[in-house]
Amino acid sequence: MARTSDKPTKPKRQNPFKRIASVYKTIKEIDPQVTLWMLLAFVVVLGIGTLIGLLMGHVIASLLIAVPFALLAAMIVLSRRGERAAFAQMEGQRGASIGGLSALRRGWYYDQEPVAADATKPNDIQAAAVVFRALGRPGVVLLGEGPKHRVDKLFAKESKKVSRIAPGVPVHTFIVGSGDGELPPRKIRVTLTKLRPSLSKQEMSVVNKRLKSLPGLRSGVPAGVDPNRARMDRKSLRGR
Template identity: 50%
Template sequence: MSSNTDASAPETKRGLFRRKKKVKDPNNPGRIAQFRQVFAMTRKQDPSAVWWMALAFLVVMLAALLVGIWLDLVIYVMILGVPLAVLAALAVLARKAERAAFAQIEGQPGAVGAVLGSLRRGWFYDQEPVAAEAGGKMRGMRDLHNAAMIYRAVGRPGVVLISEGPKGAALKLSQSEKRRVSRVVGAEVPVHLIRVGTGEDETRLSKMTKSMKKLDKKITKDEAIAVHQRLKALGVAKAAVPAGVDPRRARMDRRALRGR
């Protein structure tokens, strides 16, 4: 009887102190996995990114070598130059990854809403369109690809209406939404129109946020908050997106934009 008790005691102790294996979340990969995904996506979209990264690394190492020769501390300066060279290569990757991410979603419905998510403090926006028009009743994703959509952002420059989709319908819808917004915010708040596209007199998706930030600041931050709240109370124009269709389907990975 006692022998059975003694034999089972070690097993019981091992069972109590056994560490549970961590289950990896497939939706939350580690940093190394994220880096691999970003690097693979960037290389696929822009094969020259690898060469630019190598060039940045070599330039920093060459500069470290020259400084080391000048100070007569070649080995010491070269060791310090390695992490700086790696940072330079990662900076190039971040830049290329941002462009690759924009290129992947450019022209897709909801691309503007995805890019608005990269705006920093001082801007208030809706990632869903405030108005849309497809020349009739939209029934599915196919109609959404041919729809003109208007997105709205509020900042110190005033109200910015960004349009995407067919040019004629987008311009008409922009003017209609501009009149609607102007009646609410008043003449003292500027309403800017930006047309996203690749044609003439259009703003590329990758330059959209830069164009918004370059606009002259006409109102204070508190006034921008008040304008945003007033427009939120106004609501969204009807006849926009059909049920079950998400215009933000082409959402961009913000970590990929930062190169992480």
């Protein structure tokens, strides 16, 4: 009888060059000019390196240093153009807020699904007003998509919920879109990271648990927690 090994098989690592080629192919379909910009970045950096080498009398050594930097410049252009193209495709689509939130670095909690919605027609997400929620050191951030008057009503309801379970925690609201006074999806990360911090990491953890207890995300409330009487005791949040 043949013996079977109990050792887990290790997943094969994808060739980094194949991965870059796959990313490049995907981005090129969205942004046909990406190749031109990558070549331009490569040539400019390589030209600067060559010029420095000529001035210093060490062209070969300068090229050996410049080539990796030129490749890095091309990769940065690929990444930036790809990100810009992806956000351009999100414009006008419901759920664009998630694309912006996914660009946030560590230190933020956010929900993949809307925490509130107001649809005039069943299953018509494009005509609906929706609100996504994120939590970071600046407090709670509500991102709304859809008609302003309907989004504002959802903002008011969600702000009351937050104030009820976590009084004193700042609530920031933004309408995501491309119109006047609206926040483009590509600027969500920059805008949110510029907000003034007001919570510690320990406070964020407690607030996140309280937000998760709200109806609509998870049914019921954790034992021992009464959201109607919960208060933001900053000393208890930090731990005594």
